[in-house]
Amino acid sequence: MLRAATRMFAERGYQETTVKDIAAAAGVTERTFFRYFPSKEDLVFAEVLDFVPLLAKEIAGRPSSEPPYTAVLNGLLAAAQDLDGGLGILFVGAPPRALSTGARRTSVLADFEDGIAEALADRLARRSPDELARTRALHASVLARASVAAIRSALIAFTTRDGAPTGPPPSVEDFAQVLHEAFAVLPSGGV
Numbered sequence: 001m002l003r004a005a006t007r008m009f010a011e012r013g014y015q016e017t018t019v020k021d022i023a024a025a026a027g028v029t030e031r032t033f034f035r036y037f038p039s040k041e042d043l044v045f046a047e048v049l050d051f052v053p054l055l056a057k058e059i060a061g062r063p064s065s066e067p068p069y070t071a072v073l074n075g076l077l078a079a080a081q082d083l084d085g086g087l088g089i090l091f092v093g094a095p096p097r098a099l100s101t102g103a104r105r106t107s108v109l110a111d112f113e114d115g116i117a118e119a120l121a122d123r124l125a126r127r128s129p130d131e132l133a134r135t136r137a138l139h140a141s142v143l144a145r146a147s148v149a150a151i152r153s154a155l156i157a158f159t160t161r162d163g164a165p166t167g168p169p170p171s172v173e174d175f176a177q178v179l180h181e182a183f184a185v186l187p188s189g190g191v
Contacts, residue, residue, distance in 0.1 A: 001028065001037075002043070003026075004027075051079065054079045055119070056115045059119035060119045061075075064123065068147075069186045072147040075119070076151070077179070109148070113145050113148050117140045117143075117145075120143050146186055150179075151182070157178055
């Protein structure tokens with residue numbers, strides 16, 4: 001269903017794609033869809049939550065010489081390649097502003113940030129084992145939330161850009177370029 005949803009979101013957009021469309025494209029009934037996901041939005045949230053451990057593993061495994069933001073960006077891109085196109089839902093599908101603002105979204109966003117923070121805290125512990133755990137946790141938390149802000153900003157910019165392409169749907173590579181631009185703002189403050 002994830003691949004079908006990704007394709008449908010890329011072709012029609014998140015708002016215009018119905019659960020019926022996704023089910024038909026996946027070769028299942030709507031009833032089967034709802035057995036797995038309470039809503040179209042939950043399909044996207046499930047993809048994000050499934051992605052968190054993979055992303056955390058990639059970040060933790062990055063070379064210790066990489067600065068934290070670079071490790072998050074490179075970990076994100078590496079993890080995306082391991083998903084066999086599944087992360088396309090995030091890259092070319094559901095714009096963050098199209099998803100609800102309720103408790104579910106807040107919980108998923110917090111889990112995403114916490115997964116990155118834990119991976120960064122592990123990296124920081126290896127680099128500075130004498131640093132207080134509380135200080136390390138704070139630093140990792142700030143770095144993670146700033147990284148997620150860059151990711152979310154890139155998603156918003158990518159899915160709401162002017163002059164949306166009329167040819168083939170945008171690719172993960174197109175989104176990777178926007179991600180690089182967003183992460184470049186972090187260390188410099190955009191100056």
